[in-house]
Amino acid sequence: MSSGKTSQRKGAQGERELAKLLEEEGYPMERGGACFGTVPDLVGLPGIHVEVKRVERLNVSEAMRQAERDADRFLDGAPAVFHRRNREPWLVTMRFSDWLPLYKAGCEAAESPRSAASSGRINEQGEG
Numbered sequence: 001m002s003s004g005k006t007s008q009r010k011g012a013q014g015e016r017e018l019a020k021l022l023e024e025e026g027y028p029m030e031r032g033g034a035c036f037g038t039v040p041d042l043v044g045l046p047g048i049h050v051e052v053k054r055v056e057r058l059n060v061s062e063a064m065r066q067a068e069r070d071a072d073r074f075l076d077g078a079p080a081v082f083h084r085r086n087r088e089p090w091l092v093t094m095r096f097s098d099w100l101p102l103y104k105a106g107c108e109a110a111e112s113p114r115s116a117a118s119s120g121r122i123n124e125q126g127e128g
Contacts, residue, residue, distance in 0.1 A: 051063060
């Protein structure tokens, strides 16, 4: 088998693997399939353009540029590169400017009235 076919097979396997992990977390995912470059690798994370890389040596900057170009073309959200090497966990690379609002939103969601009350930050009148 040629190295190009092997690379495509490994990429497709990576897409299936990541899709399964995300589906286990409750996100219904759709794979782009064999339509290289004409549709996103995976669709199903609202507001995130998913670029999947399943390689041993990744040029992160080039992968991010591809994710940025594709996110602009498909208008499907902030570009994110999901990548992993053999026998290693999945990693996610994003621009800081895209990551920070996600982090802030997560912090705000964690700071619900219930968590504030249990930490003593809500007074007797129910005000935080």
